[in-house]
Amino acid sequence: MHLYIHIPFCASFCSYCDFYSVKLLSLREKYVEALCREIASYAKYEGSAADTIYIGGGTPSVLPLGQLRKIIGTVRANFSLSALREFTIEVNPDDITPEYASGLKSSGINRVSMGVQSFDNAALEWMNRRHNADDAVRAYSILRNAGFENISLDLIFGYSMLTDEAWMKNLEKIAVLAPEHISAYQMSIEPGSLIASMAREGKKVLHSPERCAEQYAMLQQFLSAHGYRQYEISNFAKAEDDGSCRIATHNSSYWSGEPYRGFGPGAHSYSGILHGQDGIFAIRSWNLPLVKRYCAYFSEIPEHGGFTERKPVSGSERLNAADIFNETVMLGLRTCDGLDLDRLREISPVLLEKKGPEMERMLKRGDLLSEGNKIKIPSERLFVSDGIIRDLFI
Numbered sequence: 001m002h003l004y005i006h007i008p009f010c011a012s013f014c015s016y017c018d019f020y021s022v023k024l025l026s027l028r029e030k031y032v033e034a035l036c037r038e039i040a041s042y043a044k045y046e047g048s049a050a051d052t053i054y055i056g057g058g059t060p061s062v063l064p065l066g067q068l069r070k071i072i073g074t075v076r077a078n079f080s081l082s083a084l085r086e087f088t089i090e091v092n093p094d095d096i097t098p099e100y101a102s103g104l105k106s107s108g109i110n111r112v113s114m115g116v117q118s119f120d121n122a123a124l125e126w127m128n129r130r131h132n133a134d135d136a137v138r139a140y141s142i143l144r145n146a147g148f149e150n151i152s153l154d155l156i157f158g159y160s161m162l163t164d165e166a167w168m169k170n171l172e173k174i175a176v177l178a179p180e181h182i183s184a185y186q187m188s189i190e191p192g193s194l195i196a197s198m199a200r201e202g203k204k205v206l207h208s209p210e211r212c213a214e215q216y217a218m219l220q221q222f223l224s225a226h227g228y229r230q231y232e233i234s235n236f237a238k239a240e241d242d243g244s245c246r247i248a249t250h251n252s253s254y255w256s257g258e259p260y261r262g263f264g265p266g267a268h269s270y271s272g273i274l275h276g277q278d279g280i281f282a283i284r285s286w287n288l289p290l291v292k293r294y295c296a297y298f299s300e301i302p303e304h305g306g307f308t309e310r311k312p313v314s315g316s317e318r319l320n321a322a323d324i325f326n327e328t329v330m331l332g333l334r335t336c337d338g339l340d341l342d343r344l345r346e347i348s349p350v351l352l353e354k355k356g357p358e359m360e361r362m363l364k365r366g367d368l369l370s371e372g373n374k375i376k377i378p379s380e381r382l383f384v385s386d387g388i389i390r391d392l393f394i
């Protein structure tokens with residue numbers, strides 16, 4: 001089982017973001033109590049061993065070390081971690097001090113994902129990030145000194161103030177730092193974000209799709225030339241001397257359709273494929289993104305039992321074979337390893353046969369490549385993968 005733990009607090013909101021998070025830092029302690037109750041309740045009734053743990057947000061690093069330790073202690077008390085392969089936390093650079101970094105390390109966290117986004121101070125200010133370029137470099141070095149050997153840094157491209165020269169400088173800077181992993185996202189206009197209102201006022205916030213495609217190609221070429229292997233649309237892992245790469249194991253579990261359990265408001269869970277009388281199905285469930293309601297609900301249930309009803313804070317949907325087929329296509333084709341056709345056949349040989357002629361056409365026109373039992377999108381067409389993937393939906 002893969003565990004996701006959501007920390008829904010941010011000290012400030014970035015201009016491009018509409019993730020669920022709140023600025024109510026005074027709620028942190030109460031929230032941690034509630035979160036620990038949810039974790040303990042789940043483990044008591046359904047729990048198992050954890051393969052990976054991911055503490056994400058929001059900004060997990062706004063939690064004091066004591067609160068983080070309480071969460072991690074609750075996970076340790078309720079799950080077997082003997083087979084734990086990866087334990088990641090997301091951090092913001094300006095939260096990282098030597099004491100904080102050592103505290104993360106001694107808590108058993110072995111991977112840190114840091115939102116750098118840019119090494120240009122004007123761009124960081126425009127994004128309303130709390131840190132500047134020097135903070136990011138300093139935080140990176142503190143994490144290394146604390147002993148972290150698996151660090152992922154995030155970058156963003158495609159926004160209108162990012163010239164190609166500035167983008168290249170960002171790439172050069174990140175290559176000098178040489179993190180094990182890089183995630184690079186194209187900025188998009190999310191409905192509830194500040195840049196969405198800027199766009200509604202007629203301000204230009206993003207480059208044209210053509211310019212974005214050029215910056216994406218720059219990213220692919222630069223990172224490939226600097227020893228990074230692209231393994232997913234937005235993700236790159238540094239090749240070690242023995243040829244291995246530290247891909248993000250937790251995130252990869254989403255792309256390969258493995259079960260995961262999310263804790264906290266807004267967090268989603270997925271059952272993996274189940275077999276019923278009328279065929280395969282899967283359940284996706286989620287907690288509503290309402291932190292105060294979440295705290296109230298979990299403070300009312302007994303800490304060690306009695307938890308049978310999740311309705312006040314959650315919803316769920318049942319996915320049928322066609323839904324699972326579409327999700328498998330979407331997630332598999334985002335990866336550079338590609339989509340295993342045997343997997344689609346197991347989900348539904350009928351649906352696979354139905355899409356056969358379309359697949360043939362796409363292979364002929366070069367939108368797809370065939371490799372053994374797999375199909376994949378060629379690297380130079382990954383940027384337009386959304387359209388390619390949509391054509392294979394049922």
Ligand code: SF4
Nearest residue numbers: 010013014017057058
């Ligand atoms: S990008 Fe991260 S730090 Fe910024 S508002 Fe969104 S969740 Fe918070």
